[in-house]
Amino acid sequence: MTADSLVVSGWSTGSPYGLGAEVFADGVRAGRDAMTASGQGPYQRAGEIPDFDVRAILGRKGTRSMDRATAIAVATTGMLLETAGGGLAEDRPDDIGMVLGTGHGSVQSIMDFTRDSLTGEKPFHVDPARFPNTVMNRAAGQSAIWHTLRGPNATVAGGALTGLLALNYASRLLRQGHCEAVLCGAVEEYSADRAWLEYRGRQDAARRSAGPLGEGCALFLLEPRSRAESYGRSPLATLLGSRFLGYPEPEGAQQAVVRAVTEALKEAGAEPEDVSLIVPSDTGGALGGREEAALNEVFGPHRPRRLRLRRLIGDASAASAAFQLAAALCVTGPGEVALVTSVDPDGQVGCTLLRV
Template sequence: MSVSRATGADPDTLVVSGWSAASPYGLGAAAFAAGVREDRDAVRPGDRDLGPYERAGLLPDFDIRRVLGRKGTRAMDRATAIAVATVGMLLEEAGPGLAADRPEAVGMVLGTGHGSVQSIMDFTRDSLTGEKPYHVDPAAFPNTVMNRAAGQSAIWHTLRGPNTTLAGGAPTGLLTLSYAARLLRRGHCEAVLCGAVEEFSAERAWLEYRARTGSAHRQPAGPLGEGCALFLLEPYGRALAHGRTAHASLLSCRFTAFHDPEDAPRAVTRAVTEALKDASVEPGEVALLVPSDTGGPLGAREDAALGAVFGESGPPRLRLRRLIGDTSAASASLQLAAAVCVPDGRRRPVLITSVDPDGQTGAVVLRTGNP
């Protein structure tokens, strides 16, 4: 293992050297960080169709053409626009040299729930209600494909490295971080933008509501949110060479599954203990917990598992869902963003956990600050 003479750190350590977010607090990392640090509620009544809900965590005043311009946005769906805008903000923070010199060296791993639910349902409805099944808008078809946001973001910003779309429920954001780490460690690229996006639509709201209603094991129906959080993951040595600061080091990722909802605490406990072991971090060293905060029986089981590992008087827990709503596939990425922006610059481990009612759990350990 080589060690940097300037820092004493391993230059191959994977670090988050940049991040940005589009959230109900507004566009950009600064807006998100301010909202989280102030513990500000961003869920409010909307001026659009919210489906079965009265309140939602919506991006304030997000107009696609105003944010991205008129060119190339006529048929762009909301999820794609949010992702493209967030990538642009992250690249601006990282500096113009990130993708300009060797665009093939920069990959992208973007998570999503289903892609744009509204686009899928609108296109399907048009094919059923039109005079002919093929009397549909061909320009709208790309929005029905799950990897639309990732592909369009790469095209828009000239990222020519590996491009991957993942869908894994609530832990999707943690999965993208793990996938990005494997791409880097196996030499498929030199840097990766990773994270997840979710749009709000009345169509998604109704699907979420119907999926939860009548199920004793799913989290209760509640306000939904939307947003995107993206991270620049790269080796520490590369970040230093390009003048970027490490916000956090990736120590470990662990994922488990459960079939019976009653087994969720066991799955969460296993993911957490194995992640801590892989990171060589003792439970008493963890300074902050960022759980998925799903509420209902599932949320109680996640809390019980964390209580079993850390004790009821363990590290403080940052609960994001109550502030911005349920952002579904984007929730874990926004949890990661909260974990990165809340600490005060000291080097300390933080743990992010996620659990999905379909049986997926995940745990990621980061160490904030420089390696």
């Protein structure tokens, strides 16, 4: 750990517990179920942000055609910048980058716009103001514009691993000197169309094992330790390393997780016994079982605490791993090492190690 170690020095969330890091931390520590009855899509329950009104939170100007995912990301970015302190948007906008993960962008916007082009009198009889919502990088771009962040801006999509991939992308931006600090994380919205796509895209066994869907955004401020301390921010966690691998067949998921975790530990110079907390993706079903078996294989008789987040806030899809990272920050004690793992049914696994 050096003065140039990359650290998380701030974070915020918009989650099924509500808006802000504190309400998320309180809910996770209490193990409180944040899912409520839903009238949208095939699922009876969902983890939706309670009482999220775009205009009430962001105002009327510029929000008439803003989609839900973008609004959640813009609001979460604002909360993080407000609490983080100096050296950010107000006085150093050119030095601050943004890396935001997403699944498809706003599924509801894409489906609505496509539907209008097919059902209208002519294909081009659509609302042009809503077209930007159909582009995957809408949330990242609008968040940066809204809060005057003029550094590198990137959108990452990688299934359930998206939050870990965004953190890794942000770390590379910093290490290559493209900016001085990065806001990174992932966002996902809940909608009827997303719920139906998720439901129809799963096989029967996966439908039974998968829980209700969730939504929200988790964002982190990543920067060198020396920069954080120069602006009076206490580092909340040090990034020790990440590893990402693919598996061609479902049966290969277990060994892929074993290898990813083993290599991440080696890169960090850590032993399995050093890990105090594991936050797995907890997908359930056969895939979840393989993830669990892999962790048992790596850690043997050492049994770190497990924090299972999905059953509390639902399946947040692209935002899942970002919420896992946030949960790790909530419950890990000073000096402890946390491991976040993620497994995606499309054939990729990943993990990230943090020291709090």
